[in-house]
Amino acid sequence: YIEQVRAMEIFDSRGNPTVEVHVYLSDGTVAKAEVPSGASTGEKEAVELRDGGSHLSGKGVTKAVANVNGAINDALKGMSPYNQAKIDRTMIELDGTPNKAKLGANAILGVSMAVARAAAHSKHEPLYRYLGGCDLELPQTFHNVINGGKHADNGIDIQEFMITPVKKTSFRDGFEKIVNTYHTLKKVIEEAGFETGLGDEGGFAPNLKSSEEALKMLHEAIEKAGYKPGEDIAIAFDAAASSFYNKEDGKYHFEGHVWDGDQMLDYYDKLLKEFPEIISAEDPFDENDWNNFEKFTARFGKNIQVVADDNVCTNPKLVRKAIKDKLCNAVLIKVNQIGTITETLETIRLARKNNFTTMVSHRSGETGDTFIADFTVATNAAELKSGAPARSERVEKYNRLLEIENEIGVEDERLAHFPNNIDMD
Numbered sequence: 001y002i003e004q005v006r007a008m009e010i011f012d013s014r015g016n017p018t019v020e021v022h023v024y025l026s027d028g029t030v031a032k033a034e035v036p037s038g039a040s041t042g043e044k045e046a047v048e049l050r051d052g053g054s055h056l057s058g059k060g061v062t063k064a065v066a067n068v069n070g071a072i073n074d075a076l077k078g079m080s081p082y083n084q085a086k087i088d089r090t091m092i093e094l095d096g097t098p099n100k101a102k103l104g105a106n107a108i109l110g111v112s113m114a115v116a117r118a119a120a121h122s123k124h125e126p127l128y129r130y131l132g133g134c135d136l137e138l139p140q141t142f143h144n145v146i147n148g149g150k151h152a153d154n155g156i157d158i159q160e161f162m163i164t165p166v167k168k169t170s171f172r173d174g175f176e177k178i179v180n181t182y183h184t185l186k187k188v189i190e191e192a193g194f195e196t197g198l199g200d201e202g203g204f205a206p207n208l209k210s211s212e213e214a215l216k217m218l219h220e221a222i223e224k225a226g227y228k229p230g231e232d233i234a235i236a237f238d239a240a241a242s243s244f245y246n247k248e249d250g251k252y253h254f255e256g257h258v259w260d261g262d263q264m265l266d267y268y269d270k271l272l273k274e275f276p277e278i279i280s281a282e283d284p285f286d287e288n289d290w291n292n293f294e295k296f297t298a299r300f301g302k303n304i305q306v307v308a309d310d311n312v313c314t315n316p317k318l319v320r321k322a323i324k325d326k327l328c329n330a331v332l333i334k335v336n337q338i339g340t341i342t343e344t345l346e347t348i349r350l351a352r353k354n355n356f357t358t359m360v361s362h363r364s365g366e367t368g369d370t371f372i373a374d375f376t377v378a379t380n381a382a383e384l385k386s387g388a389p390a391r392s393e394r395v396e397k398y399n400r401l402l403e404i405e406n407e408i409g410v411e412d413e414r415l416a417h418f419p420n421n422i423d424m425d
């Protein structure tokens with residue numbers, strides 16, 4: 001049973017305070033979890049409780065920490081760590097608000113993750129196995145190698161340019177191709193006379209004037225690294241369009257233009273034609289502009305993956321509406337947008353039942369916690385985005401996937417070792 005849950009304030013990859021939780025079980029097991037934090041957050045995300053005031057620019061999380069050490073600890077003490085749904089439900093009821101505003105989603109999520117990990121440890125199982133059982137696969141990974149928008153100080157308004165290995169024999173093989181392309185991209189940026197400093201998610205943040213320029217460099221880097229764009233390495237982007245949408249005039253203020261929805265659609269059309277290696281687009285329109293988002297999906301959704309992030313915030317109710325409205329054909333999954341592991345699982349199940357792809361995601365403010373790597377494998381979520389192959393808080397997730405692949409084996413090897421008593425002749 002749970003003997004104690006204890007939190008403390010630590011710091012994330014941007015130097016902002018965040019919550020760390022330790023869970024102590026009666027059998028001596030101790031496990032911890034650390035909570036991530038976004039910058040381009042959706043309006044309907046669960047509430048990240050921050051102290052306010054002047055200390056640490058108001059970003060302290062001592063109230064969330066106190067909620068873990070007080071009310072949550074009192075409620076969970078003595079409970080079994082193996083019933084994740086009951087643990088999460090207890091915290092949701094204790095909070096009593098629809099968006100975890102009272103206790104803080106940062107407090108609740110930290111406990112939810114740490115309890116799952118403690119339960120796995122106590123059963124002597126890796127986290128992916130405890131949460132996922134058997135027959136598991138490694139995800140298709142998306143790596144943000146050029147950072148713009150709110151994640152970098154440059155002229156690029158599309159937030160993320162990602163690369164993904166299409167042709168690969170294993171996760172390791174795909175990741176090596178990503179690493180090669182990343183290093184080649186650095187040279188391409190240097191040779192063009194730009195800085196190669198990194199943005200929040202480990203991608204380069206050259207001070208380019210446009211997204212088109214960024215895509216040209218990426219295309220060149222893929223080729224120079226010896227790969228075929230689209231065939232070996234494909235491109236994905238996250239526009240995070242809420243961050244360049246102006247609520248006052250209802251227009252998109254994009255890289256020097258002021259565009260309405262139709263003009264934005266035409267721009268995307270041009271971009272997708274110029275770069276056919278783009279296979280996935282996230283948040284092409286503002287989170288409240290469902291109309292244009294739907295038009296985007298109707299127009300391009302047959303050819304590419306259209307991912308909704310800020311519109312749905314990993315919330316089952318919003319995902320249900322997105323499915324009904326044909327808003328997108330894929331859903332981004334961020335554990336801290338909804339605040340418990342159980343609700344995140346519910347959202348994934350709902351999306352997959354309706355043939356929507358799920359892409360698990362890190363946040364731009366991360367920690368060393370590799371929870372999402374195990375979680376992605378456990379849920380058989382098809383995809384994971386966790387930033388560039390640079391900056392430890394990003395690479396740790398990929399290193400964890402390498403470990404998991406070592407343990408479960410690449411798919412072909414697993415099949416080869418499968419006991420086969422059937423006489424094929």
Ligand code: PGA
Nearest residue numbers: 038039040041240363364
């Ligand atoms: P965030 O960005 O973590 O800053 O919200 C990630 C995303 O928009 O997908």
Ligand code: ZN
Nearest residue numbers: 238240283309
């Ligand atoms: Zn996003």
